[in-house]
Amino acid sequence: MEEAATGGAFSAILSGLAWFFGNIAMSFYNLGYALTHPSSWLDWSDKEAIMRFVYYGGSTEFFFIVLTTFLVLTGIGMWRHNFMWALVRGCEAFGNSVGRIAAWAGLIMVLQQVVIIFVQRIFARPDISFGFGLPVTFDVSWWSEELKLYNAIVVTLCLAYTFIQGGHVRVDLIYAPVKYRTKKVIDMFGSLFFMMPMATLMWLYSWFFLWRHLIVPNPSASETLERLVMKARALRWNVETIAFSPNGFSAYFLFKILIVAMCAFIFLQAATFFWRSYLEWKEGPESEGKYHDHDRVEQGEEAYDHAEF
Template sequence: MLDGILWFFQNIGLAFYNFGYAITHPGLWLDWSDKQALMRFVYYGGSVEFFFVVFTAFLVLTALGIWRRSIMWGAVRVLEGFANTVGRFFAWAGLLMVLQQIMIVFLQRIFRVAEIQVGPLGYAFAKDLSWWGEELKLYNAMIVCLCASYTFVQSGHVRVDLIYSAVGHRAKRAIDMFGSLFFMMPAAVLTWMYGWYFMWRHLITPKPSASDTLERLLMKSRALRWNVETIGFSPNGFNGYFLFKVLLVAFTAMVFLQAIAFFYRSFLEFVEGEESAGKYLDRDSLGAGEEAYEGTH
């Protein structure tokens, strides 16, 4: 027990050194022309060291926010603004998905076209209709992964409410703080740990493993080469499934950041009282006269 506590605080202390060393020596992990640098990036992206750097940064920002609430409100506005900006942009993928599906149906059923070419003559990107049909899954994945935090900010997720609506303002904020700390953050961390190596196993070879030490990965770097997954479910089908692994990692990062924003907002609304509920909250509106329909989607 004592050893575990000592290990925990040692890693928090080392986080400052590790962060400073990484910032002052970017070539050791960002110069991907060096195979060992790429392997260091892979290792540290899912490492205990990286976790404690993020965790310590959260502790420092929280302490500053408690000392001066304007800092915490600033973090809330930046993180929620980031979620809204990304979500509003990639929400247009839904329209692209519908338009592309309509185009595929017309070209396939009416004009009997076998492939679609996109781009200027001589440099056209040509793929079979089945490729474009399967590629629609990518738009759907973009909406799910990159708009989840945006939907959370907009209160658009389905909620099963058994207790929440019956309690007061401070009790609700306490429930929100507990949920963000003990459900959202741990779930995001676990998904990141699995998703990070899952992504890289489909991008490079030899395949890295979560159980590999840094020394073992550096040894593997001698035979390192890019091996991006290009296998489809059908001969002429969509072959960019590695993008789904990238989206999984992006999704977990955005959920973790939103968990921080939600915890900070809940804490501030708990401390400042009911008058601060919804402060600086940037929610979409359907316009004047449509208030009855908002929040029902």
């Protein structure tokens, strides 16, 4: 019995390894096919192409394409450190740019709230119009609920930016007293075994959550490609426009898109943080913070803990 159990476990391990490396090998073919046949998944005038896009966005094939790309770039970067530093600088510049632009949504949110208060309390108007000629007019409750979108933009699109700037709260139990290189090993481990898996799981849930609010029949993560292609004959767009209150904000599908974008940014930042941690581990303490584009607070711009009158 013990020999049979051991043999079964060993066979399962071999099967798992064969499946893993088989998918790694097939990812080169899958990526090549997708790039050379874009109409099969990007031609959205074809209902079957839409279903293929939905399926592959949350599929094993897409995961292994992303994983293999990360492994190949990491391998080249370990051979050529300048190449990996270029990846780090490019990805961090992208994350910083998106975050700095998205942060302006906070100011827009405040200004719009001020306008809403003036319109309601001073002018006693039930609606607000913006524009000239053919102005955009919505009920005040629509503009009030839209404030949630600005808040969501700040939260989802500034996560990676805040991480790059070191602004997230961290619970430190063993990190501070350990040696420099040990810290970098912890950072690399955290990137690979915490950030990337969590971003992947969130992506898988949010991807189909998004599409269930955009099309019918509703796609499911458990359905095969053949099943989804068969359902494409009955496909039609059914974009979510239901507000939570009468005359309220009716574009809640945008929140689902932001969730998906957030997962992509987290995964990209996990890869970037791994690369930076590896380079700083390899090159030593003198490379810590190398090429880091950190926001600087000028004199007079410091935050105050309290106001004194």
